Amino acid sequence: MKAPVHVAVTGAAGQISYSLLFRIASGDFLGPDQPICLHLLEITPALGALEGAVMELNDCAFPLLQSVSMSDDAEVAFKDIDFAFLVGARPRGPGMERKDLLEANAAIFSVQGKALNKVAKRDVRVLVVGNPANTNALIAMNNAPDLDPRNFTAMTRLDHNRAMSLLAEKTGNHNTDVTKMTIWGNHSATQYPDLHNCLINGEDALSKVDASWYADDFIPAVQQRGAAIIKARGLSSAASAASSALDHMRTWVQGTADGDWVSMGIPSDGSYGIEEGLIYSFPVTVKDGDYSIVQGLEINDFSRERMIATENELKEERDGVKHLL
Numbered sequence: 001m002k003a004p005v006h007v008a009v010t011g012a013a014g015q016i017s018y019s020l021l022f023r024i025a026s027g028d029f030l031g032p033d034q035p036i037c038l039h040l041l042e043i044t045p046a047l048g049a050l051e052g053a054v055m056e057l058n059d060c061a062f063p064l065l066q067s068v069s070m071s072d073d074a075e076v077a078f079k080d081i082d083f084a085f086l087v088g089a090r091p092r093g094p095g096m097e098r099k100d101l102l103e104a105n106a107a108i109f110s111v112q113g114k115a116l117n118k119v120a121k122r123d124v125r126v127l128v129v130g131n132p133a134n135t136n137a138l139i140a141m142n143n144a145p146d147l148d149p150r151n152f153t154a155m156t157r158l159d160h161n162r163a164m165s166l167l168a169e170k171t172g173n174h175n176t177d178v179t180k181m182t183i184w185g186n187h188s189a190t191q192y193p194d195l196h197n198c199l200i201n202g203e204d205a206l207s208k209v210d211a212s213w214y215a216d217d218f219i220p221a222v223q224q225r226g227a228a229i230i231k232a233r234g235l236s237s238a239a240s241a242a243s244s245a246l247d248h249m250r251t252w253v254q255g256t257a258d259g260d261w262v263s264m265g266i267p268s269d270g271s272y273g274i275e276e277g278l279i280y281s282f283p284v285t286v287k288d289g290d291y292s293i294v295q296g297l298e299i300n301d302f303s304r305e306r307m308i309a310t311e312n313e314l315k316e317e318r319d320g321v322k323h324l325l
């Protein structure tokens, strides 16, 4: 039997976690032969609700689940962890942009960055889901100077999956026929879902759709999908966010398929002229647990304009939290 991996989930009593915890424990994260120890973090008033979720986890009698611990102290929850799903943060309601959450949520990620720096395994892999995810990841990364900045990532995989699914539906294909989707930039309404390199069954995706559908329907639909879910459900995406968080972390461990890539919010190394250090979503391939930005893609004026707009938003968000960096 493999040694267990230690997985922290914050906001463990919240709605995303109500899906995420059960899927991690059932083997959807790292497969049916990987034992799991869960380290759950919540704020003190939510520990009672968390206890209920833990009772349910136990009631599932998951063969892979070795232990579950609960804490309201990040330095306890993050001790010696291999993976951190940083989900705990306020969600937005109708009419809000994700960056409106920055003031409420930013402080959480400076505390948690410091705690990771102090007690997590040195190769801990961190995924920030809580919004605004890119800038929260930037804050956590900057508060963990002893950890490799490359180990701090933000989730744009949900946007990536949404884009694949919308394109497949429009063209009468299945999402598994779609490869090389790219989300550039911020997990926000400025994100740029780029079809210029995307393929459907190995053929140029843009040749299969109208240019006006791409610019006027597809791009805004992906950008606004989170808001559309909030409008329909009265609550933000939860099961789909959990599923994409698992996809992100699993790909980071197990790698990308040959001939394909995924989108991840990662610290920019200056590729494609994006300011170094910003947490920006790029197309990446993953091999042996390490990601690399896909290089050499041709960027036309249409794409460049959109890539810069979302970069500018990230710079503004960063400038608004300078005191936490």
Ligand SMILES: NC(=O)C1=CN([C@@H]2O[C@H](COP(=O)(O)OP(=O)(O)OC[C@H]3O[C@@H](n4cnc5c(N)ncnc54)[C@H](O)[C@@H]3O)[C@@H](O)[C@H]2O)C=CC1
Pocket (backbone or CB within 6 Å): 010, 011, 012, 013, 014, 015, 016, 017, 041, 042, 043, 046, 087, 088, 089, 090, 091, 092, 108, 128, 129, 130, 131, 132, 133, 155, 156, 158, 159, 187, 236, 237, 238, 241
């Ligand atoms: N990046 C992405 O694609 C997506 C991000 N999100 C974001 O994920 C976050 C969580 O969403 P939900 O689970 O729906 O919200 P929720 O409100 O149901 O749960 C959030 C939980 O976090 C807890 N929490 C708050 N501060 C905390 C702290 N300092 N430490 C630990 N736990 C803390 C709360 O007590 C609550 O139980 C939101 O910010 C939401 O906007 C949601 C969907 C997709």
Ligand SMILES: O=C([O-])CC(=O)C(=O)O
Pocket (backbone or CB within 6 Å): 091, 092, 098, 131, 158, 225, 226, 227, 229, 230, 236, 237
């Ligand atoms: O839209 C929201 O606030 C939640 C979220 O990030 C998403 O569903 O993409």
